[in-house]
Amino acid sequence: MEKDLKIAIIGAGVSGLIAAQVLENNGFEPIIYEKTDRVGGRVKTDLMDGYQLDHGFQVLLDAYPMANKYLDYKDLELQKFLPGAAIYAKGKKVVIGDPLRKLSLLFPTLTSGIGSLSDKYHILKLNTELKKKSIEAIFKDTEITTMAYLKNRGFSDEIISSFFNPFFTGIFLEEELRTSSRMFQFVYKMFGMGNATLPKAGIGAIPQQLAQNLKRTKIIFNTTLESCEDGKLLFKDGSTKRIDYTIIATESSALVKNMRNQKVQWKSCQTLYFTVPKNKDSRPLIGLVPKKDSFINNIFFHNTLSTKNSGPDELLSVTVVKDHNFTESELITQVKTELQTACDIKNANYLKTYNIPKALPDLTNIAASISPTETRLTDTLFLAGDYLVNGSLNAAMLSGENAALGLLEVAKGKSL
Ligand SMILES: Cc1cc2nc3c(=O)[nH]c(=O)nc-3n(C[C@H](O)[C@H](O)[C@H](O)COP(=O)(O)OP(=O)(O)OC[C@H]3O[C@@H](n4cnc5c(N)ncnc54)[C@H](O)[C@@H]3O)c2cc1C
Known part of the structure; x- marks a missing residue:
């Protein structure tokens, strides 16, 4: 059953929220771990004095x-x-x-x-x-x-x-x-x-709408990942979790060993x-x-x-x-x-x-898109985020969609 597969998404920015939507549309129930107290990542709006x-x-x-x-x-x-x-x-x-x-x-x-x-x-x-x-x-x-x-x-x-x-x-x-x-x-x-x-309610209304559309995704806030590897998440507080698939919807160099030299500028x-x-x-x-x-x-x-x-x-x-x-x-x-x-x-x-x-x-050799297969980093780790394509909301959404599609190709191939 799709919903028995444990799928984590790291980051509730626009790319992570779209990845969750695509997974939901295909019968999965992902969990998003977000280090801050709300969705949106770089797209947020505060209210101050009205x-x-x-x-x-x-x-x-x-x-x-x-x-x-x-x-x-x-x-x-x-x-x-x-x-x-x-x-x-x-x-x-x-x-x-x-x-x-x-x-x-x-x-x-x-x-x-x-x-x-x-x-x-x-x-x-x-x-x-x-x-x-x-x-x-x-x-x-x-x-x-x-x-x-x-x-x-x-x-x-x-x-x-x-x-x-x-x-x-x-x-x-x-x-x-x-x-x-x-x-x-x-x-x-x-x-x-x-x-x-x-x-009308500010740029933050965009991720708010995306989050409201999610019906079977759990979002866990104030939770920071320390590292991700195949089958396992390690949290900042030292706890770990077994997982079947992970989409890293933020800069991955900080979270995956051997990628430390691929830092984004x-x-x-x-x-x-x-x-x-x-x-x-x-x-x-x-x-x-x-x-x-x-x-x-x-x-x-x-x-x-x-x-x-x-x-x-x-x-x-x-x-x-x-x-x-x-x-x-x-x-x-x-x-x-x-x-x-x-x-x-x-x-x-x-x-x-x-x-x-x-x-x-800060990118060179920028692309229109990244294919679903290209988002796959290891057997079970997939990548999303604007930095993979070009710096824009369009790119964030595209990368989120394709990371989810890449994961689906593999997960459905194995479990169904
Ligand atoms: C000032 C500014 C102006 C911009 N102007 C435009 C514009 O006019 N038009 C346009 O199209 N785009 C614009 N952009 C770009 C657009 O906002 C981004 O492309 C898009 O928001 C990126 O989304 P993302 O999901 O890739 O990344 P992010 O929004 O960065 O999301 C990553 C999420 O992961 C979380 N996270 C990170 N590390 C961890 C961890 N270890 N554990 C758990 N969670 C973690 C973060 O808290 C964040 O919520 C602008 C951006 C900025 C900041």
């Missing part, structure tokens, strides 16, 4: 194929960003956007002074090309850096430094755009095919939250500060989307990607100064900082 604070500013691209497959968008009450950005440069704010998708952005884009006519032509060409190009074809492309890719395509230094660089720094969490051109194309395509969105960021009295612009646009020496990469006024915030003021998030040696209070002072000088935002009241040292895996 404000929803996501653990790092992040968005769900609703064109992600796996998100379409596993999430109920209606139930999440997805709120859409406008397809564009507000750029704070030289003491001014200018709005640029994709006028083909949002006509009201046509005029501001044409008059923004950002990018030459030739840049606008190259953007149109890129949009058309990527719309037609399949995800598989994108991930088969020769891999160069995003910066080299943009230059090869003929974009001017000006549009790279005022738009592409700050925009994709906020997505890739590194400032040089050394991230794979495959990832650039994939993300650009996803932006073109759909919208950047946030659930990570990219970090910090997100600071402030409340501000009133924002004059009600358009949901990500704000970029393209100045090279600026510590602020992007800002977002969360109340420009419909949220469940009940605090009296507006909520502003600020993301810092640049490395620095500031103490927390020095960073807050620096960010407040830049908010005033670059964005003309005065009276920002500090709420909280999220330091995220392991935000995105």
